[in-house]
Every structure is written in C-alpha cells, then in structure tokens.
Amino acid sequence: MIHNVLILGAGSAGLLAAISLRKMLPALAVSVVRSSDIGVIGVGEGTTNSMPAFLFDHLKLNRSRFYAQAEPTWKLGIRFLWGPRDYFDYPFAFQLSGKWPYYSRPSGYYSDEDFHGIGLGSALMEAGNAFPRNAGAGGGPDMSVPFGFHIENVKFVETLESIAQALGVTFVEGTVSGTERGPAGIAALLLEGGRRLEADLFVDCSGFRSELLGRALGEEFVDYRRSLFCDRAVIGGWERTTEKILPYTTAETMEAGWAWQIEHEHHINRGYVYCSQAISDEAAREEFLRKNPKALQSPRVVKFRSGRYRRVWVDNVVAIGNSAGFVEPLEATALMTVTRQCKNLILLLEDAGLRPNAALRDLYNKLSSETFDDTRDFLALHYKFNTRLDNAFWRQCREETEVGALGALLDFFHENGPSCLASLVLPSQDRNVFSLEGYLAILVGNRAPYKARCQLTDIERVTWDHMCTTFRTQAEQALSVAESLSVIRSPLWRWKGETS
Numbered sequence: 001m002i003h004n005v006l007i008l009g010a011g012s013a014g015l016l017a018a019i020s021l022r023k024m025l026p027a028l029a030v031s032v033v034r035s036s037d038i039g040v041i042g043v044g045e046g047t048t049n050s051m052p053a054f055l056f057d058h059l060k061l062n063r064s065r066f067y068a069q070a071e072p073t074w075k076l077g078i079r080f081l082w083g084p085r086d087y088f089d090y091p092f093a094f095q096l097s098g099k100w101p102y103y104s105r106p107s108g109y110y111s112d113e114d115f116h117g118i119g120l121g122s123a124l125m126e127a128g129n130a131f132p133r134n135a136g137a138g139g140g141p142d143m144s145v146p147f148g149f150h151i152e153n154v155k156f157v158e159t160l161e162s163i164a165q166a167l168g169v170t171f172v173e174g175t176v177s178g179t180e181r182g183p184a185g186i187a188a189l190l191l192e193g194g195r196r197l198e199a200d201l202f203v204d205c206s207g208f209r210s211e212l213l214g215r216a217l218g219e220e221f222v223d224y225r226r227s228l229f230c231d232r233a234v235i236g237g238w239e240r241t242t243e244k245i246l247p248y249t250t251a252e253t254m255e256a257g258w259a260w261q262i263e264h265e266h267h268i269n270r271g272y273v274y275c276s277q278a279i280s281d282e283a284a285r286e287e288f289l290r291k292n293p294k295a296l297q298s299p300r301v302v303k304f305r306s307g308r309y310r311r312v313w314v315d316n317v318v319a320i321g322n323s324a325g326f327v328e329p330l331e332a333t334a335l336m337t338v339t340r341q342c343k344n345l346i347l348l349l350e351d352a353g354l355r356p357n358a359a360l361r362d363l364y365n366k367l368s369s370e371t372f373d374d375t376r377d378f379l380a381l382h383y384k385f386n387t388r389l390d391n392a393f394w395r396q397c398r399e400e401t402e403v404g405a406l407g408a409l410l411d412f413f414h415e416n417g418p419s420c421l422a423s424l425v426l427p428s429q430d431r432n433v434f435s436l437e438g439y440l441a442i443l444v445g446n447r448a449p450y451k452a453r454c455q456l457t458d459i460e461r462v463t464w465d466h467m468c469t470t471f472r473t474q475a476e477q478a479l480s481v482a483e484s485l486s487v488i489r490s491p492l493w494r495w496k497g498e499t500s
C-alpha cells in the first residue's frame, strides 16, 4: 500500500501533481525534491480551458488568491495566421460541431467564404474583448465563455508552490544524482551530498531530463519526428507599452515553423518554433528579430524532441509533464496533458485503495499514450493543411507529414465536409481531448477541400447575417482584458462561491 509519495521536480508538473495528491488523497504524505541549481524550464505560458476548470472546479482552489498571486490574463482561443485566409480564430467555445436552429447544415458548411465571428467566442476574439458584460452583477465580466490562461511560468510556479506548502507538502532542496533499485522498482533517490530519500511511489516530474523514467529505468522513447518536424524554439519578448492586451494567443506561420505571441498583462512573450533541419539557429534568430524588432531582450534557444515514453508508469515510478513526453506547443497542450495525468493518477489510486496493480498501470499507460498520440495527430493536421507559404519546408510538411490515426476522419471530411457525423470516426471517441470542434476548426480554417458543398438559402442568409451581427454587437460592447482585470481587482468583486 502506498503511504509516501516522493515527487522529483518542482516545475508546474511536479507542483500540480503534489497539490492534486494532497487535495484528493489527504492520507498520503507528499514530498517534493527541487533543485535550485537546475531550476525550471521557464516556458509554458499558454493553457487550454482545461486549466481553470482543473484548478477551480476540480481542485477547488481559491480563485481570489490564485488571481492575486499568479496574475493570469484570459485566453479565449488561438488566432492562426495560417492557410489561405488572412487569419482564422479557433476559440474554446463550440461553434462548428453543432447546428444552429433554422439551418439545414452545421455552421462549417457556411464558413467557406467568411469564417469570422460565427459564434460568441470568435466574435469576442474578433473584437479584441474578453467577456460580455454581466447584466445581473453590476456589469462585471460574464465568465461563462470558455477560457484558458496566459500565465507567466515563474509566477505560476511560485503560486503553486505556496499552495502546495499550505496543503502540507514537504519540500527538500537538493539535486538527485542517482537511484537505488529495489524489488518494487526504485527504492530510494540519492542526492548530491549523500542524502537518501525513500518512498512507496516516485513521481518523475524532472522535465526533459526524465531522470527516473528515462534515465534510471531506461524506458523506450517513441519519437514523433515523422509527424512533427520542429525541434527548437527561439524565445524573446518585450514589455508592453501601448499594445492592447489581446484575449488570444497568436500562432503565425514562419519560414521553417511558426511563432507564438502570448499576452501577459505587462509583457508580450514571443517564440519561434522551428525545424533545425530546415533553418539554422542563426537564420531563425534573424527571421524572428526581423519580424519582432522589439524582442531584443536576449532571445534564447530551447531544444526539444517531440515524442513520448512507451509507458509512463513503470513499477513504482510514474512520470508526469515533460518527463513523460512532449509535443511542440502549437496548441499549448502540455499543461492540459499534465492535468489529465494528475486526474487519472488520482482516479486509479483511489480505485485501487492505494494498492495499484499491473492492470491499472496498463490502463493509465493506455490513457496517457492516447492523449499524447491524439495531440501529435492534431498538430500534424495543422502542418499538413497549411498552404500559406510555398517553400521547401512547407512543401515537405504538406507532402510528408504523417497524420497517424486521422485517416478515416480525413477520408470522411473529403467526401462529406464539416458534418457532425465526423465525430463517429474520431480517434479515441469521447476521450478525444480536442473533440470534433478542434479538427473542424483546423480543416475549415485552412479551407481543406471537400466535395459536398452547400449554399445558404436566401432565408438562411438573412438569419445567418442577423446571428453574426448579434454576436458582433455583443462582443463589441464586451469588456476588454484590461477592463476585466480591473473589475476582478476591485474590493467589491466576489468570485462565485467565495466569501473573501
């Protein structure tokens, strides 16, 4: 039976795991080893809408304290400067995988020409605003629109650490230099200076180093290089002056990859993710700075490899975060994967009465592989259908990117277009993290070709225009990110269900 859990690493993965374990399984003693010599990766600043839901609905953390300390801004989705359109928006709010009343077909069929503001989420993105005004609460932000966060990695980690400490997690400062093996897998971690730390379960959150799963246990790494060609990022940013805080991440096509723009309150974070086979570090840096002359604050290069370990739970070691696997941040999915891994770990430990067996470990590994592989395939779709640039790198992406398990979905789409029935051929079905909405956003956004064209009737055209105008009006009257921040910082503001 598990009594003690030792987490290696105090980045966002290690701390989210520690908080989850203490909150959901309070009988467990939880310790975290962290090394200030190694530090945290310092990137990972955009989330999906899974993060607020995980922190506040699942873990029931206090919103006031979290917002005050971590100072996140809100992200309604991603704006893609991608494909043949000037841009298209992929909001977290559903807009393509359903059918509005009065229309014979789902919305995607009517979005060939104009794919802007066809739902409230994308209309808000179009208007550059965050939340509709809440008529019933003094005009404050109505946060029922799905959102994720833009959140500075260092502030996020500091906030999580203080929450973990308050929950009774023990922190040990030190660098792990080796392990001692035992019958259950790993018996103890050995720290520089001679300290020895035992536990029943070890959670490897050591980031790309994957100290326990990769190095100590030698688990096989499954490489994603045939689907995702990028392997480096040059990262920079600048202090915000007059730029409006946008309620979305921007993903812009570049010569040999793409660049993100993340909107913190006082800082704009930019990064160019590129393929080192297609462009040198120097040329990538030069292109990055040419397009972002303000990003002169010492741009740094981060190397990564996309892929996952074959199993992430082996014996008494379970890896969470970058130590388990990584796909490039095109959809900012790493923290979402961490939240899934934490939830599944708790679910299985609870179910097993803290005595996990081989069958439960196999199930955990299946779920984790599924999440990573679905994410790989979803990102591959972005590369396969991006026709914006005609150069050697992007031609190779269109011709050679492998899309894994998406064959049936793409065949169906080519015949039938953005039909809701495509959900029946979606890999992983109900467990698919992106759901049909995500796939349709990328296919419709990139104008992927299909046969079953359909036109709006005259009546449909009038109601469609009216519907989009209603969304636009509501979005234009909505609160900006800056206005919403100022409301939630007012002493009069109360989060639902919180008294102070």
Ligand SMILES: Cc1cc2nc3c(=O)[nH]c(=O)nc-3n(C[C@H](O)[C@H](O)[C@H](O)COP(=O)(O)OP(=O)(O)OC[C@H]3O[C@@H](n4cnc5c(N)ncnc54)[C@H](O)[C@@H]3O)c2cc1C
Binding pocket: 008, 009, 010, 011, 012, 013, 014, 033, 034, 035, 036, 038, 039, 040, 041, 042, 043, 044, 045, 046, 047, 153, 174, 175, 176, 177, 205, 206, 207, 208, 209, 211, 233, 271, 302, 303, 304, 320, 321, 322, 323, 329, 332, 333, 334, 335, 336
């Ligand atoms: C270019 C890039 C952009 C990204 N953008 C996003 C994004 O927008 N959204 C997103 O969700 N994710 C993004 N990510 C992924 C992001 O890194 C992770 O989401 C997140 O930060 C999790 O990190 P981690 O905790 O696994 O690793 P880390 O932050 O690296 O933490 C590892 C921890 O382990 C400790 N450690 C390691 N080895 C030892 C040792 N031997 N002894 C003691 N301690 C040790 C370290 O000190 C540290 O505390 C991005 C990644 C990259 C590379």
